[in-house]
Amino acid sequence: xTIRVAVTGMGCxxxxxxxxxxNWSRTIExxxxxxxxxxxxxxxxxxxxxxxxxxxxxxxxxAVHFDRRAVGQIDPLTRFALVxxxxxxxxxxxxxxxxxxxxxxxxxxxxxxGNETFDGAYxxxxxxxxxxxxxQTIPTAMISAPASQLAMLFGIHGPALTxxxxxxxxxxxxxxxxxxxxxxxxxxxIAGGTEACLTLGSWVAWSSLxxxxxxxxxxxxxxxxxxxxxxxxxxxxxxxxxxxxARGATIHGELIGYGATSDAAHITMPDQTGIEAAIRAAHAxxxxxxxxxxxxxxxxxxxxxxxxxxxxxxxxxxxxALSESLVIATKSxxxxxxxxxxxxxxLLGLKALQAGRAPAILNHVGDDPACDIPLAxxxxxxxxxxxxxxxxxxxxxxxxxxxxRA
Amino acid sequence: MTVPPTTAEIIAIIAEEAxxxxxxxxxxxxxxSLDIASLDVVSVLFAVEDKxxxxxxxxxVTVCETLGxxxxxIMAKVGAA
Numbered sequence: 001x002t003i004r005v006a007v008t009g010m011g012c013x014x015x016x017x018x019x020x021x022x023n024w025s026r027t028i029e030x031x032x033x034x035x036x037x038x039x040x041x042x043x044x045x046x047x048x049x050x051x052x053x054x055x056x057x058x059x060x061x062x063a064v065h066f067d068r069r070a071v072g073q074i075d076p077l078t079r080f081a082l083v084x085x086x087x088x089x090x091x092x093x094x095x096x097x098x099x100x101x102x103x104x105x106x107x108x109x110x111x112x113x114g115n116e117t118f119d120g121a122y123x124x125x126x127x128x129x130x131x132x133x134x135x136q137t138i139p140t141a142m143i144s145a146p147a148s149q150l151a152m153l154f155g156i157h158g159p160a161l162t163x164x165x166x167x168x169x170x171x172x173x174x175x176x177x178x179x180x181x182x183x184x185x186x187x188x189x190i191a192g193g194t195e196a197c198l199t200l201g202s203w204v205a206w207s208s209l210x211x212x213x214x215x216x217x218x219x220x221x222x223x224x225x226x227x228x229x230x231x232x233x234x235x236x237x238x239x240x241x242x243x244x245x246a247r248g249a250t251i252h253g254e255l256i257g258y259g260a261t262s263d264a265a266h267i268t269m270p271d272q273t274g275i276e277a278a279i280r281a282a283h284a285x286x287x288x289x290x291x292x293x294x295x296x297x298x299x300x301x302x303x304x305x306x307x308x309x310x311x312x313x314x315x316x317x318x319x320x321a322l323s324e325s326l327v328i329a330t331k332s333x334x335x336x337x338x339x340x341x342x343x344x345x346x347l348l349g350l351k352a353l354q355a356g357r358a359p360a361i362l363n364h365v366g367d368d369p370a371c372d373i374p375l376a377x378x379x380x381x382x383x384x385x386x387x388x389x390x391x392x393x394x395x396x397x398x399x400x401x402x403x404x405r406a
Numbered sequence: 407m408t409v410p411p412t413t414a415e416i417i418a419i420i421a422e423e424a425x426x427x428x429x430x431x432x433x434x435x436x437x438x439s440l441d442i443a444s445l446d447v448v449s450v451l452f453a454v455e456d457k458x459x460x461x462x463x464x465x466x467v468t469v470c471e472t473l474g475x476x477x478x479x480i481m482a483k484v485g486a487a
Contacts, residue, residue, distance in 0.1 A: 068425040068426075069424075069426070072425075073449065135448050
């Protein structure tokens with residue numbers, strides 16, 4: 001019999017704020033985090049544009065559990081993950097629980113490593129002509145630092161891995177975590193993603209790609225220009241159902257399906273066939289027929305090609321049954337967290353199922369015939385039991401998660 | 407020319423880089439007793455270099471046993487620049 005996978009802890013930080021409560025309330029109220037932004041954060045601006053930055057981070061929650069010296073030198077990439085994970089593990093009531101020591105794994109999705117640390121180190125070399133960089137540069141900036149720091153701080157001795165699949169990283173992390181539990185390899189997995197890509201080097205690189213909007217993020221709208229970068233982390237505690245029930249944990253929802261495919265087509269262009277295949281695979285995995293009405297948390301980046309391709313794939317998969325479903329696109333509120341996006345969108349989608357309310361897609365200024373899907377253009381009351389959360393990354397790496405209301 | 411730092415500013419850098427509460431940083435205490443490891447010392451030297459533009463070699467610091475000696479050495483190097 002398949003082991004069911006419960007969501008027993010949730011935590012996040014983004015430009016919307018710190019903690020799931022703040023992120024959800026701003027999302028449902030339609031108060032997006034995208035704002036005028038410039039880098040460097042202190043000093044003469046070198047690049048400006050819309051972004052969804054984290055302006056301040058309250059780390060007192062970390063101080064409650066950990067000595068300052070234990071936390072060590074960390075990049076924002078790790079800091080965001082620690083803040084979100086502490087919230088999630090507290091929420092699950094697992095701080096100090098023996099299961100962390102024995103039967104817990106960590107799977108963290110990141111698109112890139114510690115950009116701020118690398119930027120700072122390389123400025124010494126290239127800008128100032130210095131010959132050395134800080135000896136902690138590699139351990140601070142390595143893409144696996146968040147997973148290692150989480151393991152050290154919480155005393156988690158199971159497998160601790162980082163999954164990198166660009167913008168789908170944390171969706172893949174959640175899906176693979178679900179399978180670890182189903183396979184009996186762990187009773188608990190701390191899973192999600194983090195990204196700290198709002199540094200000058202990273203932002204310029206994204207900008208050079210021509211993928212960034214100069215106004216704001218308008219998923220599925222006419223006149224959409226592209227994506228807007230955000231930053232932050234979203235971490236969940238996934239737990240074997242019986243384990244959660246036996247210890248009396250509060251179950252927020254269930255992760256019931258995961259579909260992952262690779263387009264094997266192009267390094268930046270999305271491919272409708274691969275996307276469709278991932279959605280179908282997730283439904284097959286969940287045993288959820290395609291004609292059951294669902295809340296769809298789209299990838300919805302706001303780029304011309306991505307949104308049109310995703311809309312076409314959604315329409316092709318669901319057909320006429322789609323009219324009873326509803327599509328949300330919360331990147332219009334929190335921006336694109338790259339490796340953190342999939343997990344944050346799954347969390348917010350699960351909250352929407354719980355609350356029976358779907359947040360409006362922000363900044364939509366008119367229908368695009370190429371995006372003919374049922375969009376949540378206003379905040380709506382909903383009664384869906386299932387969430388389909390899409391993540392489609394550069395390089396054609398697709399991950400679709402299906403959640404169920406508890 | 408950079409304004410010379412005050413002792414308090416150097417202490418603040420050490421507190422930040424070594425992640426120790428500033429009130430624990432008694433000048434007569436040894437670096438060892440404060441749990442200031444060699445990697446912390448290097449971190450302090452990098453922060454001083456970034457802030458004041460003065461490069462201090464790790465080897466120069468090995469003679470320092472107490473926090474006060476460490477601070478004095480940094481002050482001397484930065485002041486001489």
